[in-house]
Amino acid sequence: MLTPRTRDTLHGIAPPRDRTLWLHQPIERSLPPSFRERYAAFRRTQPRTPRLTKRMVNARGLDFAVFTSPAVPGSLPLACVTGGMIYSHALLWPALSPLAAGRQVILYDLRGRGASQAAPAPRQSRVEFDAADVPAIRDAMGFARWDVLGHSWGGGIAMLAAARDPEGTRRLVMVDAVGVTSDWIADLHEAALARLHGRDRAVLAALDPRLLQDDNPQTHGEYSRAIYPAYFSDPTRIGGFSPPPETSQTGAAVAALLRREGYDWRPDAARVAATTLLIHGSDDVLPPRLAHETAAVITRARVEVITGAGHMPFWEQPEWFFRIVSQFLDAPDLGR
Numbered sequence: 001m002l003t004p005r006t007r008d009t010l011h012g013i014a015p016p017r018d019r020t021l022w023l024h025q026p027i028e029r030s031l032p033p034s035f036r037e038r039y040a041a042f043r044r045t046q047p048r049t050p051r052l053t054k055r056m057v058n059a060r061g062l063d064f065a066v067f068t069s070p071a072v073p074g075s076l077p078l079a080c081v082t083g084g085m086i087y088s089h090a091l092l093w094p095a096l097s098p099l100a101a102g103r104q105v106i107l108y109d110l111r112g113r114g115a116s117q118a119a120p121a122p123r124q125s126r127v128e129f130d131a132a133d134v135p136a137i138r139d140a141m142g143f144a145r146w147d148v149l150g151h152s153w154g155g156g157i158a159m160l161a162a163a164r165d166p167e168g169t170r171r172l173v174m175v176d177a178v179g180v181t182s183d184w185i186a187d188l189h190e191a192a193l194a195r196l197h198g199r200d201r202a203v204l205a206a207l208d209p210r211l212l213q214d215d216n217p218q219t220h221g222e223y224s225r226a227i228y229p230a231y232f233s234d235p236t237r238i239g240g241f242s243p244p245p246e247t248s249q250t251g252a253a254v255a256a257l258l259r260r261e262g263y264d265w266r267p268d269a270a271r272v273a274a275t276t277l278l279i280h281g282s283d284d285v286l287p288p289r290l291a292h293e294t295a296a297v298i299t300r301a302r303v304e305v306i307t308g309a310g311h312m313p314f315w316e317q318p319e320w321f322f323r324i325v326s327q328f329l330d331a332p333d334l335g336r
Contacts, residue, residue, distance in 0.1 A: 038318075038319075039315060039316075039318060042318040042319050043318075046097075046098045046101070047101050049094045049097040049100075050069045050070055050097070050100050051069075052067040052068060052069060052093065052107070053067070053068050053069075054066070054067050054115075055068070057108075057137055057140050057141055058140060059133060059136035059137045059139070059140040060132065060133060060136045062111055062116065062117045062118075062119060062133075063116065063117040064108050064109065064111070064116045064117070064133070064137055065088075065089075065108060065109045065114055065115035065116045066106065066107070066108040066137065066141070067089055067093070067106070067107045067108065068104060068105070068106050068107075069097075069100040069104055069105045069106075070100075070104065071104045072100075072101075072102060072103050072104050075102060075103040075104070076103065076145060076146050076147050076170055077103060077104040077105070077106050077143060077146045077147070078099060078103050078104070078105050078106065078146065078147045078148070078149055078329065079106045079107075079108075079134065079137075079138065079146050079147070079148045079149070080092050080096060080105060080106065080107045080148075080149045080150070080151075080154075081110075081134065081148065081149070081150035081151070081154035081155070081157050081158045081161070082107070082109075082110065082113075082151065082154050083150070083151040083152025083153045083154040083155065084152060084153060084154075084224060084243065084251075085153050085220070085248070085251040085252070085254055085255040086113065086217065086220055086221060086224060086246055086247055086248040086251035086252060086255070087113060087114075087243065087244070087246050087248075087251070088109045088113050088114025088115070088244075088246060089107035089108060089109050089114060090114070090244060091151075091243065091244075092107060092151060093105075093107055095312075095314050095315060096149075096314060098318070098322045099322065099325065099326065099329075102326055102329070102330065103147075103329065106141075106146070108137060110130050110133070110157075110250075110251070111125070111129065111130065111133055111250055112125065112248055112249065112250025112251065113246075113248045113250060113251050114246075118249070118250050119250070122249045122250040122253060123215055123249065123253045124253070125250045125251075125253045125254050125257075126254060126257060127156070127157060127160065127254050127257075127258060127263075128160065129254075130157045130160075130254065131157050131160035131161045131163075131164060132161075132164060133161075134148065134157070134158070134161035134164075134165065135161060135164060135165035135168050135169075138165070138168050139168075143168075144168065145167070145168050145169070145170050146168065146169070146170065147169070147170050147171040147172070147173070147329055148161060148162055148169055148171075148172050148173070148274075149172075149173040149174075149175065149325070150172075150173070150174055150175065150177065151175040151176060151177070151312075152175070152176055152177065152178060152286075152311065153177075153178055153255075154177075155174035155175055155176070155177025155178060156177055156178045156265065158172060158173075158174060158177075159172065159174060159177070159180075159265065159268065159269060159272060159276075159294070159298075160265065160268050162272045162273075162274045162276075163268040163269065163271040163272050166271070166272075166273035166274070169273075169274040170274060170275070170333070171274055171275050171276070171277070171328065171329060172272065172274040172275070172276040172277070173276075173277050173278075173279065173325055173328065173329070174276065174277070174278045174279070174291070174294065175279050175280075175313065175314070176279065176280050176281055176284050176286060176291075176310075176311045176312070176313065177278065177280075177290070177291065177294065178286065178290070179286075179290040179293060179294065180264075180265050180266050180269050180290070180293055180294040180297055181262075181263065181264045181265065181266065181293075182258060182259075182262040182263045182264070184286060184287070184290055185258075185259060185262075188209070188227075188285065188286070189204075189209040189227075191230075191285050191287075192204060192227050192230035192285050193205060193230075195229075195230045195235050195285060196229060196230055196235055197235075197236055198236075200229045200230075200235060200236075203226045204226045204227055204230070207222065207223050207226055209223070211223075212255065212256060212259050213256055213259045213260040214256055215249070215252045215253040215255075215256040215257075216252060217247040217248055217249050217251070217252040218247060219252070220247070220251070220252040220255055220256070221245065221246065221247040221252075224243060225242050225243060225245070228242050228243055229242075230285045231284070231285060231310050231311035231312065232310040232311070232312070232316065233281065233283040233308055233309055233310040233316055266297050269294060269297040269298050270297050270298070270299070272298045272299065272301075273299070273300075274300075275300045275301075275333075276295070276298050276300060276301035276302075277301070277302060277304065277324070277325070277328045278291040278292075278294060278295050278301060278302070278303045278304070279291075279303075279304050279305075279306060279313060279321065279324060279325070280303065280304075280305050280306070280313075281305075281306050281308075281309030281310045281311060281312075281313045281316065281317075282305050282306060282307045282308065282309060283308065283309060283310045284309070284310050284311045285310070285311065286311065288303075288305050291303045291305070304324050306320050306321060306324075309321070
């Protein structure tokens with residue numbers, strides 16, 4: 001797994017004196033002034049980003065790379081599940097670091113992504129395997145209970161995991177999560193094209209989303225980077241900001257299978273016992289109706305739509321996002 005210092009070297013930037021900004025510095029230079037200034041102002045109000053401790057955790061016969069912030073006495077840890085299917089935990093850190101002030105944040109690389117071990121037959125991977133890994137990692141780390149947060153595809157994985165682990169999951173946060181059924185996938189490409197202009201639109205238009213039904217990791221990586229600008233509230237002003245150039249055979253296989261066969265997770269969602277918060281950006285290319293449709297199936301769930309945010313509200317509206325999530329996680333339990 002790339003460390004902050006390694007990533008700085010690869011991007012040609014010297015590691016900042018304040019290591020909490022190793023990812024944020026290039027982001028802030030590329031964003032429009034209002035976005036950059038709002039984000040920078042929020043970061044100045046936050047404690048320094050804590051250093052993560054890496055360890056390998058064996059669960060279900062695989063070694064998972066797990067990254068933890070310091071423990072916070074009196075609070076349950078928060079496990080975070082990365083979206084994107086092909087990416088490591090780096091998509092969520094230090095983006096979610098403000099949450100570490102009130103609880104231990106636990107990130108991990110999904111099987112076959114980042115520094116985690118792949119199964120012997122990665123092309124046979126399924127999202128159900130990813131979901132079953134979450135409670136297995138909890139058990140291997142010795143936690144009787146924790147809260148779980150998932151973003152995008154990771155929101156779906158987190159929900160499936162919570163359905164399988166009712167005693168071990170207290171609260172569930174789904175951030176701009178994919179839909180509870182796969183109906184949204186058919187509209188995604190055209191919806192993204194409608195938001196893009198110029199070179200960004202031309203790059204995405206040149207790609208055929210039907211090819212994502214094949215598990216070629218390079219195809220999935222290329223498409224993920226091409227569609228990325230459409231995930232922002234104002235795609236024309238993100239200055240070329242893009243995700244890391246990661247690929248994963250395991251992740252590509254999982255995503256391809258979901259696209260080929262579709263899915264319906266409503267029976268799983270109905271089994272979620274955890275109190276659930278669904279956060280969704282008002283301007284996400286994945287429409288907010290997906291959050292409402294999922295919440296309608298989960299027994300105890302509410303939706304918060306964040307105005308002026310796309311798919312990553314923790315970057316575009318951090319004050320609102322972190323206030324809502326922290327209040328939800330800090331609220332006392334009302335019982336089952």
